[in-house]
Amino acid sequence: MDKERELQEELVWNAGYRMNESLRMIKICLDQLSEEQLWGKPNESSNSIANLILHLCGNITQYGIASIQNLEDERIRDEEFSTDSGYSKAELVKKLENTISDAKRAFYDAPLNELLRKRNVQGFNFSGVGNIIHVTEHLSYHTGQIALWTKILQNKDLGFYGGVxxxxKNES
Structure with a gap:
């Protein structure tokens, strides 16, 4: 295997691993919340956990799927935050699972030139690699918000790394 393909696979594998970890943590949170808590907001300037999941699906689709696969950008970002019902917890989990799976497939299938090509997304100019990094860190950022809100609601450790x-210490 050539070094470029090896580097691409390493990048994609690690991004996918981090995305799977965020999904795992979000599922742990949702398992502890009621449908009502999922749609509740701590205050008017904050988003519900359900809105954050819809937002993640929109962002991952825009940056990680449509952009990398050169598909039309059909995202309607404002709806991710204005929606206040219509999805059950199970539907939100499935939507997020499917979106993450589709993005990881788009990352893996992208030819190297697509990962290097610059493109404008949401007014920002990134390469495909930049989009992969954005998707990964954006998912992680909102996973932290979901975890914090869940901890506040449940007043307990979420056990993300139980048994680890x-x-x-680091090993060489």
């Missing part, structure tokens, strides 16, 4: 020694 997080004090283990």
């Amino acid at each position: 020694n997080l004090n283990a």
Whole structure:
């Protein structure tokens, strides 16, 4: 395998791993919340967890799927935040799972020139690699918000890394 393809596969695998970790954590949070809590907002300037999931699906689709696959951008961002019902917890999980799966497939299938090509998304100019990084960090950012809101609602540790020694030292 040539070094370019090896680097691409390493990038895509690691982005996919991080996206799967965020999905795993979001599912742990949602398992602890009622349908009502999912749509509740802490205050008027904040979003519900359900809105954050809709927002993640919109963002991942725009940056990670449509842009990299050269598809039409059909995102209607404002609806991600104005929606206040219409999806059950199971439907939101499935929508997020499918969106993440489709994005990971788009990353893997993209030819190297698409990962290097610059394109404008939401007024920003990034390469396909830049979009992959954006999708990964944006998902992680909102996963943290979902985790915090869940901790506030449940007043308990979420156990994301139960059984893992997080004090283990680095090995060469």
